[in-house]
Amino acid sequence: MKKHSIKVYTSDAAFSNPVFTNSFAPHRIVFHRFRSSENLQESLDQALALLKEARNVVVLTGAGVSTPSGIPDFRSDNTGLWSMTNPFEVATLWAFRDHPQRFYNWMRPLAKDILNARPNPAHFALTQLERMGKVKAIITQNIDGLHHKAETERVLEIHGHLRTISCLNCGHSEESAPHLERFLQTGEPPRCPRCGSVMKPDIILFGEMLPHDVVVAAQEATLQSDLMLVAGSSLEVMPAADLPALAVRSGSKLIIATLGMTPLDHLADVIIRGDVAKTLPWLAKHLAEK
Numbered sequence: 001m002k003k004h005s006i007k008v009y010t011s012d013a014a015f016s017n018p019v020f021t022n023s024f025a026p027h028r029i030v031f032h033r034f035r036s037s038e039n040l041q042e043s044l045d046q047a048l049a050l051l052k053e054a055r056n057v058v059v060l061t062g063a064g065v066s067t068p069s070g071i072p073d074f075r076s077d078n079t080g081l082w083s084m085t086n087p088f089e090v091a092t093l094w095a096f097r098d099h100p101q102r103f104y105n106w107m108r109p110l111a112k113d114i115l116n117a118r119p120n121p122a123h124f125a126l127t128q129l130e131r132m133g134k135v136k137a138i139i140t141q142n143i144d145g146l147h148h149k150a151e152t153e154r155v156l157e158i159h160g161h162l163r164t165i166s167c168l169n170c171g172h173s174e175e176s177a178p179h180l181e182r183f184l185q186t187g188e189p190p191r192c193p194r195c196g197s198v199m200k201p202d203i204i205l206f207g208e209m210l211p212h213d214v215v216v217a218a219q220e221a222t223l224q225s226d227l228m229l230v231a232g233s234s235l236e237v238m239p240a241a242d243l244p245a246l247a248v249r250s251g252s253k254l255i256i257a258t259l260g261m262t263p264l265d266h267l268a269d270v271i272i273r274g275d276v277a278k279t280l281p282w283l284a285k286h287l288a289e290k
């Protein structure tokens, strides 16, 4: 008797994409899922329906959530900090140890933007969804602390944050704001009050280990979710870009709300191509109405 065969659709593009060079993706079977409508309102209606059904939503946010707050997207063309200076020359752990002044010169405009930034309607909409009990965790690639400023309770900052600053020599750590404000005025890198070494903000540089407990918590939250909402992430940076694939593999729905295309669009149930500072508040408002 002839065995039943199951038609499996795979995407060559997906497998050749650098995003899929990690442990999660190469073995996964890529099914063609529901394709999103080109019509923004139709996408929002579909996303709203999924969010209404969901009980455990985990959100993954990227730079696109912070650009409406005036924080430039590192990876955007031309205007991004990354296009002016090669970050691999200044923002690696080794470069920091050897040339801390160069690192601080590079991050000076960013530090200024972040210290002055305020959350925008996208951040507040996510806080609202958390308070409704819909969102259980927000995993973010952003280091700006704007989810905290918007008073979201459970934020997993997998690339660290700028709230504290630490000494790589003696381990001393303290609040960064006074140090960074002094640095913005003088241009002098912050020094450890205990040993005099240059201190480093607690953001994760290239070549540095990610905070293990935060990454594990993000993976656990993803596995427990029944819906992942990606907001403002281009899903090009590891390991965050693994998480939506992990969510789908464990049976979760996936909504991607970001302006540009992502390498995981083919996995999404709904794609919302719109400004997150408008689309997320719309979703929060209509969920609150139910």
Ligand SMILES: [Zn+2]
Pocket (backbone or CB within 6 Å): 167, 168, 169, 170, 171, 172, 192, 193, 194, 195, 196, 197
């Ligand atoms: Zn020290």
